[in-house]
Amino acid sequence: MTSEGGRVTHPGFEAQVDALLDGELTADDARELEAHITQCPECARFREDRLALRTAITAGVPAYRSPDALRERVRTALAEAASAEARPMPRPMPRPMPRPRGSALGALWRPMALAASLAIVAVGSWNLSLRQAQSDRLADAVLASHIRSLMPGHLTDVPSSDQHTVKPWFNGKLDFSPPVHDLASRGYPLLGGRLDYVNGRSVAVLVYGRRQHLINVFVWPAMRGQGDGPDLRDRQGYHLRHWSTPDYTYWAASDLNPTELQDFVRLLQQSDSDGSVASPR
Amino acid sequence: MTSRAAVESIDRARFEALMLPHMDAAYTLARYWTRNEQDAEDVVQDAYLRAIRYFDGYRGESPASARAWLLTIVRNTAYTARKRGRVDAVTTEFDDTEHSLAAIDDQPDGVQVRHDAKETLGRALDRLAPEFREVIVLRELQGLSYKEIGEVTGVPVGTVMSRLSRARARLQEALRDK
Numbered sequence: 001m002t003s004e005g006g007r008v009t010h011p012g013f014e015a016q017v018d019a020l021l022d023g024e025l026t027a028d029d030a031r032e033l034e035a036h037i038t039q040c041p042e043c044a045r046f047r048e049d050r051l052a053l054r055t056a057i058t059a060g061v062p063a064y065r066s067p068d069a070l071r072e073r074v075r076t077a078l079a080e081a082a083s084a085e086a087r088p089m090p091r092p093m094p095r096p097m098p099r100p101r102g103s104a105l106g107a108l109w110r111p112m113a114l115a116a117s118l119a120i121v122a123v124g125s126w127n128l129s130l131r132q133a134q135s136d137r138l139a140d141a142v143l144a145s146h147i148r149s150l151m152p153g154h155l156t157d158v159p160s161s162d163q164h165t166v167k168p169w170f171n172g173k174l175d176f177s178p179p180v181h182d183l184a185s186r187g188y189p190l191l192g193g194r195l196d197y198v199n200g201r202s203v204a205v206l207v208y209g210r211r212q213h214l215i216n217v218f219v220w221p222a223m224r225g226q227g228d229g230p231d232l233r234d235r236q237g238y239h240l241r242h243w244s245t246p247d248y249t250y251w252a253a254s255d256l257n258p259t260e261l262q263d264f265v266r267l268l269q270q271s272d273s274d275g276s277v278a279s280p281r
Numbered sequence: 282m283t284s285r286a287a288v289e290s291i292d293r294a295r296f297e298a299l300m301l302p303h304m305d306a307a308y309t310l311a312r313y314w315t316r317n318e319q320d321a322e323d324v325v326q327d328a329y330l331r332a333i334r335y336f337d338g339y340r341g342e343s344p345a346s347a348r349a350w351l352l353t354i355v356r357n358t359a360y361t362a363r364k365r366g367r368v369d370a371v372t373t374e375f376d377d378t379e380h381s382l383a384a385i386d387d388q389p390d391g392v393q394v395r396h397d398a399k400e401t402l403g404r405a406l407d408r409l410a411p412e413f414r415e416v417i418v419l420r421e422l423q424g425l426s427y428k429e430i431g432e433v434t435g436v437p438v439g440t441v442m443s444r445l446s447r448a449r450a451r452l453q454e455a456l457r458d459k
Contacts, residue, residue: 015442018442018445019427022445024426049453050453053456056398056402056456057402057417057421057422057452058421059399060399060400060402060403061402061403061406061418061421063309063422063423064308064312065305066305066307066325067308069322070308070322070325070326071304073322074301074304074326075297075301077326077330078293078329078330078333079293081333081334235337236292237336237338
């Protein structure tokens with residue numbers, strides 16, 4: 001950078017000095033620019049001006065505090081939005097909050113009300129809606145158990161990566177012997193198992209890992225005549241996958257990305273169908 | 282409490298614990314975007330409702346990343362509201378001829394105002410296009426890094442740098458001319 005006849009001939013230097021003052025330059029670049037500024041009165045004055053501006057902004061441009069009424073409004077809106085979303089069966093929408101005046105953003109309630117009325121139309125059949133509600137409840141229970149298991153000390157009752165330790169552990173604790181497969185060679189090591197209570201019965205939960213992610217696989221015997229198709233839900237950052245074999249009902253829950261979770265489910269299904277031919281103990 | 286309600290309340294509690302502390306930052310950004318208290322409140326409320334819907338996608342870990350994530354949504358909400366034309370849509374790009382200081386001084390409120398530095402600065406900031414105003418607010422009032430500002434405003438860091446520099450030059454001019 002040079003200065004000729006008082007006219008700055010290094011375009012872009014302003015942004016550089018700004019970046020310097022903002023602490024955004026690398027140490028090397030900062031040192032170089034500092035050295036230049038000591039030689040260049042133009043740049044030195046520019047820096048002084050910028051420092052003065054910063055002082056003026058600090059003194060004269062306020063950051064605002066959000067009004068208490070707004071805090072209240074937001075809390076109420078969040079609570080209503082959450083309960084509208086979580087409602088298992090369609091019910092009338094809660095009355096929207098009274099708004100101080102109409103605005104474009106107030107229109108937000110309208111799509112939600114529309115969604116609710118569409119839901120009522122869609123779930124026309126009572127039978128269907130009943131089954132839907134049951135599987136909703138099940139998904140909720142699985143998700144709640146998954147989240148509980150992530151709390152300290154809740155993950156496994158039998159922490160072992162050995163399927164031949166985990167499988168016998170369930171003996172005498174359940175009225176069935178869940179299939180246990182170690183998928184470590186495929187990148188999903190078995191971490192252990194635990195007992196849990198879901199859908200009104202004791203179930204086996206097998207815990208698998210993938211990098212820092214955990215996968216809970218819930219297993220219990222399939223009920224005759226209650227076979228249902230695979231199910232796939234994404235909820236609150238977690239992914240739920242459900243499938244059945246003639247013998248067992250499965251749910252998998254994880255925060256793992258959906259692609260890998262699907263891959264995991266496929267591997268598990270494969271191991272299951274292989275295992276039925278040549279059962280490992 | 283049903284399991285659904287339990288899950289929902291755990292999740293909402295987490296959302297509120299992470300996001301509500303940044304409401305002042307959200308409101309400040311919205312205030313400077315909309316230049317209007319009521320519109321700012323609407324933007325903030327709408328942004329929080331969007332945020333809880335998108336919370337699944339939030340992967341940050343620090344309070345700073347929660348703030349940047351929330352501010353991104355606030356910014357986009359304000360931007361969309363302006364595009365819809367409901368929020369005061371007067372955007373004033375850098376334009377010396379249209380918006381001289383004299384023209385602003387003749388605004389019709391009829392009150393003779395004393396032009397101290399604070400007021401001059403506030404007016405100059407108001408006259409910036411929101412894309413320039415927001416970088417000043419995010420940097421000077423909220424101390425975001427260039428990278429964070431880039432995330433919030435959806436532009437590359439180089440653009441953040443040049444916008445910030447142009448916006449500052451503009452404010453400095455206003456102070457000098459007063």
